[in-house]
Amino acid sequence: MHPILKHKTSRLYFIMAWILITAIHVLVLSFFYRVEISYALVDGIIFNVILAVIAIGLWYPVKFMRLGENRKIGLVLNYLGVGVLTITIWLTAGYFIVEMILGEDNEHITFLDQSMPWRVVSGVLVYLVVLLIYYLILYYSDLQEKVRLEADLKTLVKESELNMLKSQINPHFIFNSLNSINSLILADHQKAQDMIIKLSEFLRYALKYNQKEKIRLNDELYNTNLYLEIEKIRFGEKLQVEIRIPEEYGTCLIPNMILQPLIENAIKHGVYESIETVKIEMDTQVSQDCLNITITNNFDPEQPGRKGNGMGLKNVQNRLMLIYNRSDLFSWETDGTVFIARLSVPYEV
Amino acid sequence: MKKTLRTIIVEDEELARNLLKEYLKEIPSVQIIGEFADGFSGAKAINEMKPDLLFLDIQMPKLTGFELLEILDYKPKIIFTTAFDQFAIKAFEMNAVDYLLKPYSRERFRNAVDKVYEQMKTGQEIPIAEITKHIDRSGEKLERVVVKSGKKISVIATREIDYLEAQDDYVMLYCSSGKYLKQKTMNYFETHLDPKQFIRVHRSYIVNVDQINRLELYEKDTYRIHLKNGSTVPVSKTGLKRLKSGLDF
Numbered sequence: 001m002h003p004i005l006k007h008k009t010s011r012l013y014f015i016m017a018w019i020l021i022t023a024i025h026v027l028v029l030s031f032f033y034r035v036e037i038s039y040a041l042v043d044g045i046i047f048n049v050i051l052a053v054i055a056i057g058l059w060y061p062v063k064f065m066r067l068g069e070n071r072k073i074g075l076v077l078n079y080l081g082v083g084v085l086t087i088t089i090w091l092t093a094g095y096f097i098v099e100m101i102l103g104e105d106n107e108h109i110t111f112l113d114q115s116m117p118w119r120v121v122s123g124v125l126v127y128l129v130v131l132l133i134y135y136l137i138l139y140y141s142d143l144q145e146k147v148r149l150e151a152d153l154k155t156l157v158k159e160s161e162l163n164m165l166k167s168q169i170n171p172h173f174i175f176n177s178l179n180s181i182n183s184l185i186l187a188d189h190q191k192a193q194d195m196i197i198k199l200s201e202f203l204r205y206a207l208k209y210n211q212k213e214k215i216r217l218n219d220e221l222y223n224t225n226l227y228l229e230i231e232k233i234r235f236g237e238k239l240q241v242e243i244r245i246p247e248e249y250g251t252c253l254i255p256n257m258i259l260q261p262l263i264e265n266a267i268k269h270g271v272y273e274s275i276e277t278v279k280i281e282m283d284t285q286v287s288q289d290c291l292n293i294t295i296t297n298n299f300d301p302e303q304p305g306r307k308g309n310g311m312g313l314k315n316v317q318n319r320l321m322l323i324y325n326r327s328d329l330f331s332w333e334t335d336g337t338v339f340i341a342r343l344s345v346p347y348e349v
Numbered sequence: 350m351k352k353t354l355r356t357i358i359v360e361d362e363e364l365a366r367n368l369l370k371e372y373l374k375e376i377p378s379v380q381i382i383g384e385f386a387d388g389f390s391g392a393k394a395i396n397e398m399k400p401d402l403l404f405l406d407i408q409m410p411k412l413t414g415f416e417l418l419e420i421l422d423y424k425p426k427i428i429f430t431t432a433f434d435q436f437a438i439k440a441f442e443m444n445a446v447d448y449l450l451k452p453y454s455r456e457r458f459r460n461a462v463d464k465v466y467e468q469m470k471t472g473q474e475i476p477i478a479e480i481t482k483h484i485d486r487s488g489e490k491l492e493r494v495v496v497k498s499g500k501k502i503s504v505i506a507t508r509e510i511d512y513l514e515a516q517d518d519y520v521m522l523y524c525s526s527g528k529y530l531k532q533k534t535m536n537y538f539e540t541h542l543d544p545k546q547f548i549r550v551h552r553s554y555i556v557n558v559d560q561i562n563r564l565e566l567y568e569k570d571t572y573r574i575h576l577k578n579g580s581t582v583p584v585s586k587t588g589l590k591r592l593k594s595g596l597d598f
Contacts, residue, residue: 172432175432176432176451179368180362183371272410275387275410
């Protein structure tokens with residue numbers, strides 16, 4: 001928990017720093033004040049070892065007071081109190097121990113008495129420096145924590161959103177398809193088998209590709225087609241599909257499972273809600289470094305109520321935002337009895 | 350010998366209808382007298398042909414299975430067939446005999462038909478009004494209202510309603526396309542319409558706030574609402590309070 005004691009290296013730096021301070025202390029005493037070297041050594045080692053121990057201990061009031069998040073005046077008063085206490089303990093203990101080692105009548109004791117004001121000043125300085133260092137450590141670790149948390153949060157958000165989007169295959173689609181298969185088994189084995197294969201292939205694709213974010217347009221189209229063919233078996237002539245996509249765009253990269261929700265939306269609001277034939281059309285062009293895909297379907301405008309343009313379309317929008325960080329890549333409109341969805345993705349091969 | 354059950358199938362997918370017919374082949378006492386792919390034609394046929402038994406899908410074009418039940422004058426035994434499991438409670442609240450989750454087995458299907466015979470033997474009959482009353486318990490906001498006048502069935506989006514007026518046991522819905530009488534109470538509409546859009550301004554009136562043109566002092570202490578379509582609606586004291594809190598003025 002303690003930032004200095006926690007790591008081997010920081011412990012080492014701490015000890016080295018205090019050896020250096022002690023050395024300077026001893027040298028200053030013996031050179032400038034002509035103190036005998038053995039006395040200077042005793043003085044330097046005793047006072048600095050005590051100070052080092054106190055410096056370690058100061059971490060706890062710093063941490064404690066930060067937790068309290070006191071007001072500024074309270075904080076200053078607290079530190080003032082801790083400072084006075086710290087320096088008093090330091091000097092008293094130092095004086096006491098040095099006196100014990102050197103004896104009461106030593107001439108160095110006189111020097112100790114005389115140098116007391118300077119020791120107070122240096123004690124205050126060391127106290128402030130130690131506080132400063134602890135605050136820097138706290139600030140730095142806070143910053144790191146924040147960066148880490150933010151990164152965690154971002155991946156979490158991305159993951160959960162992808163999961164949510166992944167789960168947008170309508171379970172009713174699966175169960176209705178299984179019901180159709182159940183019916184076909186009695187009427188037409190071959191067709192039932194076809195449908196099982198297609199459904200399996202589509203589900204495998206939908207489950208498998210959730211981690212990779214982009215795939216070739218051709219692959220996405222292949223899987224969208226599986227979905228459409230399954231729906232065609234269910235709805236027969238009521239569902240017409242025309243996909244006009246030039247072959248040269250087949251290798252373009254698009255987010256996987258991005259066309260499926262658009263097709264599903266077209267089927268849901270077109271085919272499910274209408275008794276007329278519904279035609280779904282898909283076109284592609286390239287312009288301004290973007291691959292533009294347009295999906296249109298006719299629908300029954302007499303069908304009132306029913307929340308249209310709900311989750312499916314919003315998910316597509318969110319996903320494009322997530323992948324390309326742009327909100328202008330997807331739009332939709334209705335024109336009379338035709339619904340038009342426009343999708344563009346940056347051109348990538 | 351079991352009593353012959355005259356049966357109608359209302360189901361939008363051909364394969365699902367085929368499955369029902371296939372399963373029914375081995376139960377000769379059930380006789381199919383009609384099959385329909387949407388709620389409108391289904392409702393019409395049921396009212397005319399009065400079948401004993403109805404196989405009913407829920408998600409269908411034009412009318413949902415539940416909406417279809419609302420406009421029936423005559424109530425057959427009902428077996429729901431659907432892929433939606435979240436509607437089961439609502440279905441039984443409407444006294445469905447059974448609720449078949451797609452895909453279902455031959456045994457499960459047979460079991461459902463047996464239940465119909467059993468119910469007929471014990472003679473439990475529940476009037477249709479009793480059944481549709483139970484729909485009220487579902488919390489979702491009303492998005493459309495199905496109204497039947499004579500042979501004509503209209504589906505009205507609630508946002509297209511200008512205002513509603515109490516008329517004895519009925520409520521008159523005033524829309525730009527005309528007015529429609531629905532056998533429901535004012536309280537039903539007050540609790541089921543979106544409260545952000547519809548405010549009960551009077552014991553006998555609920556108003557669509559989007560249609561309000563202005564509020565005017567009529568006599569001392571009484572106000573009237575002028576709607577965009579030109580009609581006026583009286584406002585009671587509590588109605589005024591509701592308007593004020595609903596529209597923030």
